[in-house]
Structures are given as C-alpha cells and as structure tokens.
Amino acid sequence: MTIDYDNLASGLNSTAIHLLRRLRLQDARLGIGPARLSALSVLVFRAPCSLGQLAEAEQVTSATMSKIVSGLVQSGLVKRQQSAEDARAVRISATRKGRTLMKRGQRARILDLSARLENLDPTEISCLQGAVAILRSMETT
C-alpha cells in the first residue's frame, strides 16, 4: 500500500490554516491574536520563563518573541522582570489579568470550536486527540 505523504502534508497545511482562521475570529473578541495567545498559554499553564525559552517553545526567533511579549506587556497580560541569575536575561510571567483572560478565553472556545467538537462521536474525538499527540511528538523530532 502506497501512502500519499504529499497529499497528507497538503491536507494538514490546509486544515491547519483554516482552523486558525476560524480561531482568529474568535480570538479577536478577546482582543488578542493567535501568536500572543499561544505564548500566554505557555506562561499560564507551564511556568514563567526567559524570552529565549519562550521563543524556543513557540518555535520562533527571539526577535519575534520579543515583539509578541511587548504586545502582551502593553496589554498588561504579562510582565518582564530582570532575571536573578543572569543580568542579560529577562523573566517573563503572566499577570493576574493574563491568567484571568486565559480562563475566559477557554470559555469562548467552548462556545465555538469546543461546541463543534461536541458534535463528534468518541472515535473521532480520540482520533483528533491522537493526531495532536502525534504532531506534538513530531515537533520534537
């Protein structure tokens, strides 16, 4: 059996981009875009970290992450603090406002994507969960 990897790759590209476009609409109501939300969730659900660590977790350059963080700081969702171990580095953590927004953000997702997920049967759900896990493991390969 020949597996059409190209077709699958193309399908992943297209579904990913469409999914993000839909989520972008939802996120706009929170006044925050996908990149900022993704970075903020790392800080809220994992731990405060350095800018370089955050950039690595999010797979962008530190230049890009510096800008994303600046936007988050401006919105009062995260704060930059001088690192105790290294004077070059900064430690970035979520503010109370940022943590609250993540909770509200999750609520908004329930109304849209999660609601659509609820229309699926359990095999489809576990299929998606499996796909997420696979793609995650591929990220670290």
Add this chain to the structure above:
Amino acid sequence: MTIDYDNLASGLNSTAIHLLRRLRLQDARLGIGPARLSALSVLVFRAPCSLGQLAEAEQVTSATMSKIVSGLVQSGLVKRQQSAEDARAVRISATRKGRTLMKRGQRARILDLSARLENLDPTEISCLQGAVAILRSMETT
C-alpha cells in the same frame, strides 16, 4: 467519561500554529507562504473560479483574497481574466508555472514534513488522515 473539549481545542490550536510555523520556513524557499499556497492548491486541484468563490473556499474576505491573488499574479503563478458572464467579476486560474510549482512544492514537502511523516507507523498515518477528514467536515458544519 468526561471529554476535556477545552484541552483538545487548545491542543489543536497549538499544534496548528506550530505546524504552520514550520511549513512557513519550508515554503519560504519556494517563494510562497502558506496562504498563497493554500489558495493556489484550490485553483490547481479543483478548478479556476471567481475571486469571491476562492475567498469563500479559503474562509477569508475578498479584500484579503484580492491581495493574496495579486501576490500570486506577480509571481506568475495565477492569472486574472475578465469573466465572460459578469463584467464585474474576474476568473482566476493557475498558470503552467503555478501548476508546476504545486508539483515541485509537493516534492519539497517530502524533504521536510513528508519525510517526518515517513517516520510514523501506519496507524499514526491513518490517524492523521482521519483527523484531516474530520476537521474538513467540521469546516462545513
């Protein structure tokens, strides 16, 4: 059994954004980004269409799609033609160069994402294929 829809939704968001970031790096070598590639693939693998139809297929506004198409036209990958049925409308189709690129693009994906897909076992592959199909059907819900 309680399904954590929020966690799955969040996982889908995060894996989608990371996947696209990785693809963006690859696509830059082809001189085309994910949005243009997605639009081009609609024209190549489905059919030429109007700008509004393309915008709808890609779930963006016609203003956005006008810009994406302008970039594709500038790269010689698609062409705009006056519609025969409606003087307001344009008909957008892939050029030979655009069709060739889709083939070459697919080849380049083999070297990156497709290559990583090749490391997966068949159950993982069919899981991803299933996920793409599920997400596609969710798009039209």
Add this chain to the structure above:
DNA sequence: GCATATTGTTAGCATACCTAACCAATGTCA
C-alpha cells in the same frame, strides 16, 4: 429608469514572521 445589491479593488491599520545590526553581560582560555 432608478434604487438596491453584488463584485472586486484599494487604503489604512494591526499582527506576525524573518534577517541584520547592535549592545551588554557572561563564559572560556591562554
């Protein structure tokens, strides 16, 4: 014929990505 709806383009704005350049702090080695 005229009011309204449709189609697509452009302007303006914001976000998100990159590379390049730069500076300060830290680490390494003779």
Add this chain to the structure above:
DNA sequence: TGACATTGGTTAGGTATGCTAACAATATGC
C-alpha cells in the same frame, strides 16, 4: 587578568496576511 567568543535580548526594516471602510462598476428587480 584580559582578550575573545558566546549568549540574551532589543530594535529596525521589510514582507505577508488578516480585517474594516470606502469606492466604482455592474447586475438585478420593481
């Protein structure tokens, strides 16, 4: 100890991509 290399982060410049608003041309329906 000091010269040099590396690290960490910021800013500038540029491109792409998303939106809304405004507009012109065309199509539709009364």
